[in-house]
Amino acid sequence: MSQVELTAALLRSVALPGRYVGGELNEIVKPDENAADGHRLLRFALCFPDTYEIGMSNLAMRILYDVVNREEELAGERVFAPWTDMVEAMQKHDLPLFSLESKRPLDEFDCVGFTLSYELSYSAVLALLKLGRIPLRTAQRGESDPIVIAGGPVTYNIEPMAPFFDVVQIGESEEILPELLHLLREHRVKGNLSRAEFLLQAAQIEGCYVPSLYDVSYLEDGRIAAITPLAEGVPSQVKKRIVADLDAAPFPEKPLVPNIGIVHDRISLELFRGCPRGCRFCQAGQIYRPVRERSPEQLAIQLKQLLANSGYDEAGLLSLSTSDYSRLPELMDTLFSVIGEDKINLSVPSLRIDQFSLELMERISRTRKSGLTFAPEAGSQRLRDVINKGIDETEILEGMEKAFLGGYAGAKLYFMLGLPTETDEDVAGIPDLVYKMLGIHRRLKDEGHRLRKPEITVSTALFIPKPFTPFQWVPQATQSSLNHKVSILRDRLKSRAVKYNWHDQETSLWEAVLTRGDRRLADVLEAGLDAGIYLNSWEEFFDLEIWRELMERFGLDLDFYVYRERDRDEILPWDVIDIGVKKEFLWREYEKAIRAELTMPCGDFCSFCGVQHLAAPICVQGAQAVRASKKQEGASL
């Protein structure tokens, strides 16, 4: 094996050399030895197309590192995107991209896998392949080249990157990856399968999508005519694969403890996957269905082990909607009994603004009172109903009143602009809501309560229609209408107690192209690499004009992807994927959205989204509802 040598001069020439040296606590470096079957280990490079600090904060990276290295025949090592100073230094010293563990060049791995969390990281994927000296396209790779795979939430529509990946995992990789890598070992290590044979067999593993085994044809107007499997045994739709029982799923008991500060520098406890809410703008709420919880007992065991094995003093509770965890009070009791008198902080990401969440905040902020973060998402009740946010103004204002009384100065409020059916009146609802909050503050003060000076931060992001949501057919709001809406808010949020932040539009526009994009965009992405585009998710490296020019060069139109309304019957690029939730359900939800009709969260109620068929034994609530409806049918017969 060759090893990239990181000389003192190289490390002294870059900022943050700690990013590149590895050697953290609980790192796993497997020796170059044979497995019990007499064959060498399969070498897997677990890549994250962003910096060390971001990639190490990604829970999937940590889970997969553990999942792969638990297997005797597999060795998983980490690769992150070097910062531009390191890229320059590597080019100067003629060094290829390498792994942190054994400093092995990327092209000496059997499999190179990318965890993809956001579309803007696509350019970094291509750049990393290039730095790793691996042919970019699956069609250019030969028998001796690594197999390049991907996984993560954006792979539900991976079409713009389809020509670059040999295999794409659809669903939760801890279920799929070991099976896929064991099959790959037959090809790469034992030589029992050719590359083509491997790909054909991989396409038959549940949750594996092999893009090169599908042909996509287009109509003259640019819409898709058909998506056709190219070989026998290749499914016409790839079904997502998920973990049935989170308590039984492997988790890393000995977490890697980074040597430099990272973005989320704490223990992560994953409470549950999926979300019962069904907000109509939210992709995660659909693709992660159904809800699957970890038990409080299991989470307590994890917390105890993770604290002892890491020395961290903070644990974050992760889920899509913490206050929806079904046994939250019990969980809190259990976790606090693990923490005891130790100086350990618990933290939660954004919460719903309801009574329950405030009590939760009160309990967890024993030592530190961090800020409150709430996401009403839309300013008017009508629009909150359109997106099925399921929270009304009274609840929001009551929540805020309790927060003021509980010693909080205010909250960070997140909203989206450009939601379907949004009018200026809806937008004006945002300042109305904020001033009502400030009014409550004034009233409480007049009543003699001692409060902190009010501080409310309003942040708006631009709504981007996502695949596999009820809004997957709608056009994105135009830039001029968004500018207009931002200016409404800037004018009306001029109080000293209010701070207003808005998100950059240009990156959102490119994300919008990619998220609902098709395979033809691959040429544009490759040309972007040639134009030197790399860490595109960093605003300092983003330039929309380059993308506009490149799209034009390939005869593609940004408006086609971003501002076009799709028909109900249009074949969408991601129709090749089956997430369980049915297209008919999404359309039904879209129609309800236009009528501003609510859909109840999963629970006592089942909206028959379709996932109950994909995962009948797992979707407990769905299964119950199905049984109940059958009983009813029986009764009415």
Place this chain on the structure above:
Amino acid sequence: MTPPVDPSNNRVQVLRFRLVWGGPLVWVAHLDRMRALERAILRAGLPVAFSQGYNPRPQLVFALPSGVGVSSRAEYVDVSLGREVDAEQAAQALNSSLPKGIEVLGVTEIPVELATHVMSQVRISDYVLQRSGISSRFLPLLEREDLTVMKFSKGKERPLNIRPLILEVRAESEDRLLLRRLAGSRENLRPDLLLLALRQFAGDTEADETSIERRDLWILPEKGARALVRPIALAGETEEIVWDGE
């Protein structure tokens, strides 16, 4: 099993550890080194005392943290504890929890009232510079009276003549140089400036390849003392440095 961390913020005992600092953590900055040590202390279950206030932190003080890219056989840290423990046992527990490349060389108990004192006691530190041909490149520099380099610190660049800060240099071999220099909170020579001087005054384009290790650190044990000592002397380390300064 490790004892539970004492909840009280009271400092009842202070242990001074001498550490070897090597491996990947050589390449991280002081704040990250600090955090790595805090976590090791928590894993070891030492009853470290926490600071009071909004954001309580474990109480530890580095005598003189070595910079990024500098390894050390004389990294000293004073750790305040909220409950009394046996020093040797604490050293063992810490040793087994330390990350790769870091090791406890010695431990001693110091008076509680000196818990945060050590930084102001540091006067001198000794370094070993190693690289092929380092001696013949470096020694001629000492004949100059002026070795002014630009020191970049706290976002500002300032000229600094490092020559007066170098007390003594001895070539052990062509490839290995021992260097004694002033250190501490008043006058301090950062070792990376030596590399800068090599590049600037000896035209040494490969200066950055030089490995730098701190060999020793010397403190003035009390006001008016006439000799500098090591904060913790290992077996065989008996010498002192005569000192007539403050």
